[in-house]
Amino acid sequence: MKIPLKYTLRNFRSRRLTTAITITGITLVVFVFTAVLMLAAGVRKTLVATGSTENVIVARKSAQGEISSIILNETYNIVMSLPQVAKGSDGKPVASGDVVVVINLPKIGAEAGISNVTVRGVSQAAFQLRPQVRVVEGRMFNWGAREVVVGSSITRRFEGVQLGSTIKFGGDVWSVVGRTDAGGTGFDSEIWGDVSQLQDAFSRQGAFSTLTFRMTNPDQLDQIKRAFEEDNRLQQFEPKTEKAFFEEQSQFMAIFIEVLGIFITVFFSVGAIIGAMITMYAAVANRTVEIGTLRAIGFRRRSVLAAFMTESLLIALIGAAIGLFMASGLQFFTVSTMNWGSFSELEFSFTLTVEILTYAVVFAILMGITGGFLPAVRAARLNIVNALRSA
């Protein structure tokens, strides 16, 4: 039979301060751990949501991202002739050859400095391909004009890009005529304009960065890949679903955040574990006579072990619960940072997933077990006679 749980719980109450301090240590570690994973999950979620599984994006195989990819007009035309490219009601392919460039803009805030922003030149079908991108303020840019629409995150974070302003880049002045909302996807962190205007401004006539088209059927990717492999003219290019493409763009950043974050929290956790260990050793020392009495009465070593392990685990779990509660509040915040996949600023929010929750709880349990094990073993191995004598 086990030593009753109320014994453990009431001992918490009888030494509130040390228990509270230990719980705080675990809380902070769980908070940081969860926050970091939420950050990485936020990057993934934003970029994964950016792409659709119905669209295929074609980029040069050797390109690291959109800005380093070049697709010439001839290639564009060859791809457009593939039977898998969906046609719109007007008989034209639902496809957009995009020109993607990066420009510098000043961030809002005195000390914020400048940062990179993606400017995407799109064709008319782009809004059909990416229906999540909508003009929510002002108007759509005119085709054939040096006009742009700016993503909501850019409007929030950069100076001089608000509706009615003008931006200088590519040797010309561009009017901001609208603000877009892309539903929290990566397109929220982009400026869009007419592709032919951008080709002209950046001297890229006859070339795109990437091209995106809608498949007639979402399961045709394999056929398309085969077509690319079989055609000599397309072998340097790689078709991927738009979703997979943007997911890859998130990998480097997400993994970097995760690795760095986990590394830091593991260091922190050593502190919290030592804290828990000291608390538990003190608990054992204070209750030596009680342990001796319980053992004399007939409670077994393993019951004593279990009681102290339970105590340590409870401390860890309470810490985890508070830490997770605090971290869940971060979901209301968005952050913006450089995404190395596209070399430009990306805004995303902290995202809590069931997976992260599980990891955090498991992490806390591990801290509880590690911190509590040695003191619990000591308690269980106390010699009854010596323990009783310390009265």
Add this chain to the structure above:
Amino acid sequence: MANSIIQVENVSKAYRRDTFDIPVLNNISLSVSEGDFLGLMGPSGSGKTTLLNLVAGIDRPSKGRVVVGGTDIGTLSETALAKWRATHVGFIFQFYNLIPVLTAYENVELPLLLTSLSKAERKKHVEFALQVVGLADRMYHYPKQLSGGQEQRVAIARAIATDPTLLVADEPTGDLDKQSAEEILTLLERLNKEFKKTIVMVTHDPRAAEKAHTVRHLDKGELK
């Protein structure tokens, strides 16, 4: 002796300190009859408590045998010995050793948690034990809300809750005023007479020893 409940046969006990052994008990033999009330007296360091611990199964002899109720307790494993204590021995300590975070009721219930009794049956046992010691009205008090004498009575209730055959008491009146000590001794006497408990009590107190049927003196590890 036909109805002997405790047989201590040629028992020696030494404690190891660093590299040398300190002898505490030296070839002791003792027999306690069922229903006896044995008082162990002797100066400090004479080995009284050590002998009591051996009889109660919380310590093991270096040499010799301790047989209690027909069981050679030296042969039991740690786990079996814990189970044996839970069933056969009730402990009464000088400083009561109640668990401070548990109420009188919960303290008395502790040894019953080691039995297969249901919650309702445990309740009956606890209430009966507290009634025997005259503290039925203090069931939900915590140890710190009780006087020393009352605490010791709760500890006695805890010792008898499982109805063990043997009660071991280590200086049960050592921390009490005269009147409380008297009450505790009367209670022990009653447990011995009315409830037929065999009691082994270590004491310094001559008044306590008076209540015992048999008194044995220990000196320098030897029984006189």
